[in-house]
Amino acid sequence: MEEFLDRFALHLRVERNLSPFTVRNYSTDVLDFLAFLNREQVGSLEHVNHFHVRKYLGQLLEEKIVRASIARKMSALRAFFRYLNQEGLVRNDPVSKVSGPKREKRLPDFLTSEEMRSLLDAPDVSTLHGMRDRAMLELLYASGLRVSEIASLDVKSVNLGTRQIRVRGKGSKERMVLMGEPAARALEEYLKAVRPKLLGKQKTDAMFLNRYGKRIAERRVQYLMKKYAESAGLSDRIHPHMLRHTFATHMLEGGADLRVVQELLGHSNLSSTQVYTHVTRGQMRSRYLDAHPRSAEKKDKGDS
Secondary structure, three states: OHHHHHHHHHHHHHHOOOOHHHHHHHHHHHHHHHHHHHHOOOOOHHHOOHHHHHHHHHHHHHOOOOHHHHHHHHHHHHHHHHHHHHOOOOOOOHHHHOOOOOOOOOOOOOOOHHHHHHHHOOOOOOOHHHHHHHHHHHHHHHHOOOHHHHHOOEHHHEEOOOOEEEEEOHHHOEEEEEOOHHHHHHHHHHHHHHHHHHHOOOOOOEOOEOOOOOEOOHHHHHHHHHHHHHHOOOOOOOOHHHHHHHHHHHHHHOOOOHHHHHHHHOOOOHHHHHOOHHHHHHHHHHHHHHHOHHHHHHHHHHHO
């Protein structure tokens, strides 16, 4: 069974070109199911049926695993057995007959404009690392990049003149994103005054470097985000992906077309972007009261 898992992980990495993070998650989820089969004394994947999958699903629900995690595990198992079938390694697909619990619809967390300004002001720009971190935060907010994309960004991918960035995102799909003047200015200052000193005698194309002149790690970006959020008096639950949510939310609040935001985020499906329209709906009442003459009249009467 573990040999099949190794082949599946190689398939995800090489043929489907998924990120190491995704491959690791899928492998961990499948390994958890294989451990369950071992406890059930199922000796071969050929002997696995939909009853085993349902029992495993029931066990996850009893352990009160959150629905999003269960849905991810089921997705991993579907991909695993689909691969085994395509390769002729097994003849059955027990997962196809089992539907997992529906995901809870959760609206993405985002920062207000005031909170975003506080976060951007948190790094100490009198230091090299503070200037680097300010540039990273500005770019994350200005572009909607994923933390993996900001960490893997190369200098040659950024055009400060046109304020464009060439990004290789999920599935190695390439897209162009934009940045505003504050982000471009912070990035230019970092490239001129900070990066050469961090780089030292090292050689790398990486845009953002750590203290050793190497490419900064995703986990480091996540740590720095939490650190600056705390110093700005914001929730310690803030993470880099929240800046991506904030970017999309503020773009739509500002009147950007949904399709444009979809392209900038690199979403394959428009439905992935539509989750952010809750904000424009949330603004609907206040904007209606401000804009419609009859509603303004009623508001005035209510205030008197």
